[in-house]
Amino acid sequence: MFSVKKNVLQTVALLKEYGINQIVISPGSRNAPLIQTFSSDSFFECHTVVDERNAGFYAIGIIQCAQRPVAVCCTSGSALLNLAPAVSEAFYQQLPLIVVSADRSPEWIGQMDGQILPQPNAFGSLSRKSVNLPEIKNDTDEWYCNRLINEALIACTANICGPVHINVPISEPLFDYSEENLPKVRKINYPTPVKTIDIIPFAKKWSNSKKRLIIIGQQPKNNEFVKTLELLAEKSDCIILNEHISNCINDNYISNFDALLYALEEDKVADYKPDLVIYTGGHITSKRLKHFLRQNKPEVFWYISNASDVVDTFQSLTNLVEMQPHNFFKNLSENIEEEKDKPFYNLWKSFSEKIASPENNIPFSDLFVTGQFIKLLPENSKLHLASSSTVRNAQLFDLKQSIEVYSNRGVNGIESTLPSVIGFASVYKGIVYLIIGDLSFFYGLNSLWNISHIKNLRILLVNNGGGGIFHLLPGLNKSSSLKEYVSAGHNTQAEKWIEASGLHYISASDKDELENGLSLLMNEEFGQSIIMEAHTDMETSKNVFREYYHKIKSAN
Ligand SMILES: Cc1ncc(C[n+]2csc(CCOP(=O)(O)OP(=O)(O)O)c2C)c(N)n1
Incomplete structure (x- = not known):
């Protein structure tokens, strides 16, 4: 009733x-x-x-x-x-x-x-x-x-x-539940309008530009879009930058561009500067890309989106294109000439290939556990990444093309990840994977309450005893307030909280324990949600991260 x-x-x-x-x-x-x-x-x-x-x-x-x-x-x-x-x-x-x-x-x-x-x-x-x-x-x-x-x-x-x-x-009395039927109600139908533009001026501009860069921001996986982009990239000399959250992985695209831009020597920057930038999708994580393009503004910058909101991320927007992005790229691709030589693509791509992921023999650290977890993810996995270091560390490792990635990058709130993943898992039939840092995990702890019916979570909790990201920020690392206050350093372990939630707990403090733990974590048949807490050391993690970045400088 x-x-x-x-x-x-x-x-x-x-x-x-x-x-x-x-x-x-x-x-x-x-x-x-x-x-x-x-x-x-x-x-x-x-x-x-x-x-x-x-x-x-x-x-x-x-x-x-x-x-x-x-x-x-x-x-x-x-x-x-x-x-x-x-x-x-x-x-x-x-x-x-x-x-x-x-x-x-x-x-x-x-x-x-x-x-x-x-x-x-x-x-x-x-x-x-x-x-x-x-x-x-x-x-x-x-x-x-x-x-x-x-x-x-x-x-x-x-x-x-x-x-x-x-x-x-709703005014009182509140609890009269004697109505037997829902009423018939009017729905005002609103077919989503399909917007078009005259593509010819854009195709001309494209052809007149020599150095073209396409940036794909955060978006859900869309196979049709991925195919259209592939056709464009095959046909033309252009670079496509994507992050894992763009859900658009392809061997020909460049996903390690944040590391690439870090490694790029000052005197080579002008060669890598694009004259045409096209951006579509939502957020991008890389601060270096934003900095690079704000410092090296393209002559032409198009933002392609369904909305008419101005998104001028690189402070140089020349065209706001209100159109379904897939249709835009398809039309563009159909209206441009095929190019055989791809000097700009080759320049970026050959440098990108010199920048390898962190090696397998790095010490047990945030980067190590993240890399090992990512390597073992099965095809077609649903992977959630917490904000903070997690989403950035994950970007340093290759991801299988079929994996779908989710992350709350709208406003990057660290309270958001755990409850979102649980909501996702509540309606998804398969296994749901998550990598999360300790502060983000403890912040969302309340969402673990009463979820013993959710059996399909596989969580890697990287407990480095505080907000690791703050230890990596140049300038902040010497501040006296860093450890205790800015990064909220702590010695709390998650074990008891996880067990109280009815989830299966495992921990790893070295490489052997990690290997054993990961084999259980990746077992999709295990009839309970599992959280593996990797106890990493903040100082070691920081040094491993720094050494990796130091090493890629020699890629030039
Ligand atoms: C709601 C909210 N409060 C504060 C912040 C600021 N903040 C950004 S990252 C971070 C630390 C995250 O630490 P952790 O989850 O342990 O990840 P780590 O950096 O160690 O990988 C904080 C507090 C935020 N993003 N959201």
Whole structure:
């Protein structure tokens, strides 16, 4: 049976009409009518996550896995504000997260009544759309309510996805669940427009440029896009830079460009400077690439995206191309001449090939354990990478082309990784892999609570006793506050926390233990989630990292 509240019924029925069936629910009484209505219809798959901060990231993990919108439902008051970190991540990763919050009557705000604060538009400019529903008393209210929910759901799934907020005021009595049916509701259909441009001027510009560089930012795997890019690269002299988070791996592309730019000698920089840069997709991790292109600005820089937002990462944007990136590259490829000689590609590629990954014989360290884990990942794995050093260290190792990579690089919050991976694993049928640092792990610890039903996680926890990344930042490494405060140095072990969560724990403090542990960690048949804690030494890890970078300097 459903709640009798009509704005609740409209919300739930419209989410169903839009095909949104994954609902992450945090407990509460004000949202109990919503919870009752969602959970009474077998169309919806409801997940319970008690703390809203983790619930938001858990929902993001489901979105990453299913590539579809997901709703998270919370009660009133600070519950809503705890969703802000996930909303910001969804905004900058362009993920369709729908926040459905229950609210109390606004006349009680600031009147010493309980669990109430101004909720409408609580996320400000971080949500694509925020609507405050009326309580339905007549036909006009009903039409208005339906229209507002449609507006929010269209905004969330239109050409450019992003988080939206639907605030649902629900006055007492709350618990009348005597409604037998969801109402028939109007869905306003919005076929996503296909945008086109005149490609000829772009093709001409391309042909007139000699040094072309394409940068692929973070994006989900899209085999069609990968093929189109391959055709372009075969046909033309151009360089394609990709990171693991671009999900676009190819032997002909360059993924070690961050190390390459580090190794590049000053007097050679001019040869590597592009005159045309094309950038598509989301974030790139490499600060060196951003620095290189800001210092060596291309004459022409196109950003290709579904949205009209200006993205001028290299401070030299000449064209903002609002178009489906795949179509743009396809059209471009079809309208340019084939080139036999590829001097610019050969220049970059031959240097890239001289820069090897860290060797197998480096000491037991962050880099060593990361490399060993990555080498053993099976084909078609789903790999999540925490922010901080993890995503950067992983970039130094080759990845199998079929592996899909996920990372919350929207705003890089270290609280986000663990709950997102758990949300992902909750709907994914196979094994889900994660590499994570200790501060990121302990920050997200609460998300391990109550997950013994999730059996498909394989986590490498690299415990170097603090925020390793801060020990690598030039200038910061000599500061007296570094160890204790900036990097929050600690001696905490994860063992007891992991065991209390009902997950299988293994640890590794040297190469032999690592080898043994990894063979269990990679065992997909093991019927329990596994976390392997690698105890690395901060100082050794720092030195191994430095020595690697020192060595690649001689690649010139
Ligand atoms: C929510 C949030 N708070 C603080 C930071 C700043 N921050 C960036 S990296 C980092 C340390 C991460 O340490 P750890 O997870 O142990 O990874 P490591 O660098 O050791 O690999 C911190 C605190 C952040 N990114 N997000």
